[in-house]
Amino acid sequence: MPNNQFKKGELYSFITGKASTAIGRRLQKNFKQAGVEITIEQWSVLYHLWKVDGMSQQQLCDATFRDKPSITRLVDNLEKLKLVKRNASKEDRRKNLIVLTPEGKELEEHCMEIANNTLNEALQGVTNGQVEIAKEVLQMVYDNLK
Amino acid sequence: MPNNQFKKGELYSFITGKASTAIGRRLQKNFKQAGVEITIEQWSVLYHLWKVDGMSQQQLCDATFRDKPSITRLVDNLEKLKLVKRNASKEDRRKNLIVLTPEGKELEEHCMEIANNTLNEALQGVTNGQVEIAKEVLQMVYDNLK
DNA sequence: GGCATATAGTTGTTTATGCAACTAAACAAA
DNA sequence: TTTGTTTAGTTGCATAAACAACTATATGCC
Known part of the structure; x- marks a missing residue:
């Protein structure tokens, strides 16, 4: 310009x-x-998990352009809805891998x-x-x- | 398409x-x-008031594409910051006219x-x-x- | 190995959003 | 004038956003 x-x-x-x-x-x-019954914000997280299941929260932050606390809380609510689970990473104990449940995949x-x-x-x-x-x-x- | x-x-x-x-x-x-020290959401309301001072809340809803409760609370906070005041409308007692204070104008x-x-x-x-x-x-x- | 730095995730706090529900005022029709 | 409908703004509620601060873990350097 x-x-x-x-x-x-x-x-x-x-x-x-x-x-x-x-x-x-x-x-x-x-x-x-x-x-x-999901919000568009929840969809935006699921969208990335449908493409690459098992992402870390930090990866979801990068993919969705949000900060860490926001992703923590979004994942909290997705867990409540039984659409995702947090799995502790074997290679790095700080990391959670966020995986889809069968309902989440569906x-x-x-x-x-x-x-x-x-x-x-x-x-x-x-x-x-x-x-x-x-x-x-x-x-x-x-x-x-x- | x-x-x-x-x-x-x-x-x-x-x-x-x-x-x-x-x-x-x-x-x-x-x-x-x-x-x-204002948020961008507050700025978006002020932006319209700088162009047309004394708008009703409904007009601000239309201008900023938000719903009435959101504008109510944004105006609440702008009042707290002493950047705007609510003036009751003389022609329609349901309406508040939102006017800039001198600080708001500045x-x-x-x-x-x-x-x-x-x-x-x-x-x-x-x-x-x-x-x-x-x-x-x-x-x-x-x-x-x- | 020890220490300094970086990183992953969580908690606290404040602001914001929008749907639902409500009250009061205004308008339109009978 | 009365009644039904619409409109302006507020309150309740749940979700969300982002900055600051924190804890625990990992990494890099000496």
Whole structure:
């Protein structure tokens, strides 16, 4: 950006993330309507475990961009829901490996379908090219600041 | 979107808003370093009051995309900080008009400078064209779902 | 081996969010 | 005027976020 002045409208929306708030809220609503009783934050943890089961909490922090206390509490609640278990690591006694239960595994297909449909809803009328560019911008922002 | 399938990576980032989380976190850090003792959520309310002083709480809900209880509590805390006051509306006794105090007004310039610099930081290496397209996509997403 | 530093996870605290439920005021229809 | 419906704001509740501080474990250096 050669010129360092933004119109105020851009400033606000970029900072507050209204679009992702709207997606998150819609996804939560769609989960609820479909009888899926997890929060979107819990989903965001399960999402990574479905891809790689048995991650450490620190790995979940990195993957979900949250801090350690937040992950501790999210995992607490997922344990309560019997969707995950903490297994002490054999190689490093500080580490817990978070593993999916059978119920946790079972949720994947249904949740991912709902999430997929929600994103389709959100991106109605947006072209593939626009999505690609938006992705690039958001990735650059994230890389600039993480 | 003719084809309703996304790669999983896109799915996750769009839904969770990692980029705006990163911006928000950086802005909070920059406020703190500059000795500005407000949260970014409080800033988002002040932002609208700096543009239009004396808004009702419902108007702030619409402007900031939050629900009524959230605004009630944000305004509570801003009152505690003596940055705003609630004035009962003369035309409609249900309504509070939220007005800036002199201290609240005084914060504008410094806060907006910090916010501006933070967004510049975030958008390093992004072209004007890319920003424009990203904005359009995010606006469409928001309009599709709000 | 001992000590300094780094790391994983937990606890405390404060702020925030959004759904549900409620009260009071305003508006619309009969 | 009365009644039914809508609207503005508040309270309750559960979940979440992140900073600070802490404990226990692991790593690196002398």
